[in-house]
Amino acid sequence: MAVLPIVKYPEPILTKAAREVVEITDEILQLMDDMYETMVASDGIGIAAPQVNRSLRIALVEVDEETGLFEMINPEIITASGKNVDVEGCLSFPEIYGTVERADNIVIRYFDREGEAYEVEAEDYLARVFQHELEHLDGKLFTDKIIQKIQPEELETYMEENGE
Secondary structure, X not given: OOOOOOOOOOOHHHHOOOEOOOOOOHHHHHHHHHHHHHHHHOOOOEEEHHHHOOOEOEEEEOOOOOOXXXXXXXXXXXXXEOOEEEEEEEOOEEEEEEEEEEOOEEEEEEEOXXXXXXXXXEEHHHHXXXXXXXXXXXXXXXXXXXXXXXXXXHHHHHHHHOOO
């Protein structure tokens, strides 16, 4: 396994829709392993293939040990409801933070590394992270949705004041 370089904005791959995975090959499995190593090494909780310069519809999310690791191939949001505004950051935008409105509850469908289909219902923070990562696969960036920008040195204060 290897830690891959993270693509930073304004690299064009970040603003283009990623290609569907048509077959789960050893190369795809290796990429997923490398993406996980990269996410952990970068102290991230989610990563999408375009962020490691691969135009493939693959995203990984691991917000904590309780929810575990989601390795998603060709994920899609089936339903979304509710609204919620919270702060976000992104590995491809170091030191940029801001509040973003997202759906509060979603259902996603994806395939795992074995090719098994899953449907997962997520709410609150997990739903937010899924939406952030899936938007990467469509070439959409959280910075286009920022309501209020938060300076890195103000992040901790913001989180404390907003009960995060």
